[in-house]
Each structure stands twice: as structure tokens, then as C-alpha cells.
Amino acid sequence: MKLRLAFLYVMMMVSWMNDLLDLLFPRCCVMCGKRLAKAEEHICVSCSRELPRTYYCKEPDNPLAKSFWGRATVERAAAYFYYYKDNAACRILYTLKYYNCPEIGVYMGKQMAGEINRSGFFQQIDVLIPVPLASKKRKKRGYNQCEKLAEGISYVTSIPVDTTSLIRRVANPTQTRKRRMERWENVQGIFSVVSPEKLVGKHVLLIDDVVTTGATLISCMDALSVIPQLQVSVLTLAVARE
Numbered sequence: 041m042k043l044r045l046a047f048l049y050v051m052m053m054v055s056w057m058n059d060l061l062d063l064l065f066p067r068c069c070v071m072c073g074k075r076l077a078k079a080e081e082h083i084c085v086s087c088s089r090e091l092p093r094t095y096y097c098k099e100p101d102n103p104l105a106k107s108f109w110g111r112a113t114v115e116r117a118a119a120y121f122y123y124y125k126d127n128a129a130c131r132i133l134y135t136l137k138y139y140n141c142p143e144i145g146v147y148m149g150k151q152m153a154g155e156i157n158r159s160g161f162f163q164q165i166d167v168l169i170p171v172p173l174a175s176k177k178r179k180k181r182g183y184n185q186c187e188k189l190a191e192g193i194s195y196v197t198s199i200p201v202d203t204t205s206l207i208r209r210v211a212n213p214t215q216t217r218k219r220r221m222e223r224w225e226n227v228q229g230i231f232s233v234v235s236p237e238k239l240v241g242k243h244v245l246l247i248d249d250v251v252t253t254g255a256t257l258i259s260c261m262d263a264l265s266v267i268p269q270l271q272v273s274v275l276t277l278a279v280a281r282e
């Protein structure tokens with residue numbers, strides 16, 4: 041009885057502390073900036089509803105899958121939402137990449153996997169491989185945002201995450217201002233595989249935060265192509281739309 045009362049007391053204290061913290065440091069929606077309700081995390085319910093979803097997981101020959109045709113063999117490809125320049129959803133990506141907020145990566149991974157799971161997209165996937173970050177960039181950011189997304193996806197699907205088999209050998213200069221062809225040349229041959237025998241006959245799902253030209257993902261697939269009987273699928277949080 042005493043133990044139960046003590047437990048209730050601790051729970052009440054935790055709840056008061058959370059309320060106090062919320063009062064002192066209000067949590068706001070990363071998309072609209074409005075204050076979050078108690079049950080909301082990172083994104084408010086109305087912004088989450090308005091997220092420009094692609095629904096690519098329901099359409100095997102979607103534009104992202106087609107963009108790989110003739111360039112790489114991809115079993116399945118999907119992206120969670122569209123990324124336009126300056127749309128509200130792009131604030132999710134900025135927060136994830138530049139505002140030291142790894143939690144939003146895990147959160148978005150869970151959201152994306154929770155919605156996509158019903159389509160059967162994750163069936164027969166053996167392992168999740170986040171696109172590796174250059175070690176300098178990882179050090180500066182403190183985490184790899186693709187790993188955080190994979191963590192969230194793994195939480196929902198129970199598919200393990202492999203962060204050691206695919207490595208980035210060299211850092212590439214920032215791609216943001218480069219033209220399509222230059223970007224393509226820029227990432228060729230920058231990845232390699234460690235212990236390829238571990239992945240023989242597996243179906244891997246490459247995880248990236250945003251796909252623009254697809255060059256980085258194709259470069260990952262080039263590196264993975266040394267592995268016999270490997271199947272590769274792709275899932276990204278966002279896909280750029282002009």
C-alpha cells in the first residue's frame with residue numbers, strides 16, 4: 041500500500057514537473073510554430089494532417105521508382121512527403137539536419153513507418169541501412185539524421201538497423217549549389233561495403249532523409265552491387281519536387 045502511494049506521488053511530481061517545464065519552455069510545432077498540446081510531439085495534429093504525403097508506397101511504379109529505371113535495380117521505392125522549396129514541411133528537414141534535434145528523426149521514422157507499414161512495403165525486408173554521413177559532418181552534427189530515421193522505422197517494424205556494412209570512404213563537398221550532372225559525378229565511388237558476405241541474399245532497405253537527383257542513393261547501390269543475390273529497396277523521408 042505504502043509503495044503504491046509512493047509511486048502515485050512520484051507520478052504526480054513528474055506530471056507537475058512536465059507542466060512546469062512546458063510553461064517555462066513551451067514546446068512548439070516545427071511546421072507552424074504554434075504551441076503543442078500535451079499529447080503532441082514536434083508537429084501539431086493539424087500540420088501532421090496537412091503534410092504533403094506522396095502515397096508512393098501504394099504505387100509500385102511511382103515517380104521515384106521510375107527515376108531509378110535504367111540507372112539501378114530497385115525493388116521498391118517510396119518517400120513519405122513532398123519537399124518543395126520553402127514549404128512548411130521542409131522545416132522538418134531543417135530541424136532534423138541543422139537544429140541539433142535527433143529526436144525528430146526518430147519521431148518522423150516512427151510516423152512514416154506507422155503509415156507505410158499497412159501497405160506491405162516492409163515485407164521481406166531483412167535490414168535497414170541508413171545512408172552514411174561523412175565522418176566530419178557527423179562529428180559536427182553529432183548524429184547521422186538517416187540513422188535516426190532508421191531507428192524510428194526499426195521501432196515500428198522490428199527490422200534491424202545496420203550502420204557498419206556500408207561506409208562513406210570520402211567526404212564530398214556540399215551539393216546544394218551544384219547542377220544535376222555535377223552532383224552525379226560528385227558522389228560516384230564514395231561508398232564501399234565492409235564484410236559483404238554478411239548481406240548475401242538479403243533484401244536491404246536504404247534510408248535517406250531527402251532525395252533530389254537520386255545520385256547519392258545510386259552511389260550506395262553501386263557499392264552494394266558487389267554483394268551476390270542482394271535486393272535493394274529505398275525509403276526516404278522526403279522527395280524534392282520542383
Ligand SMILES: [Zn+2]
Nearest residue numbers: 069072084087
Ligand atoms: Zn503545426
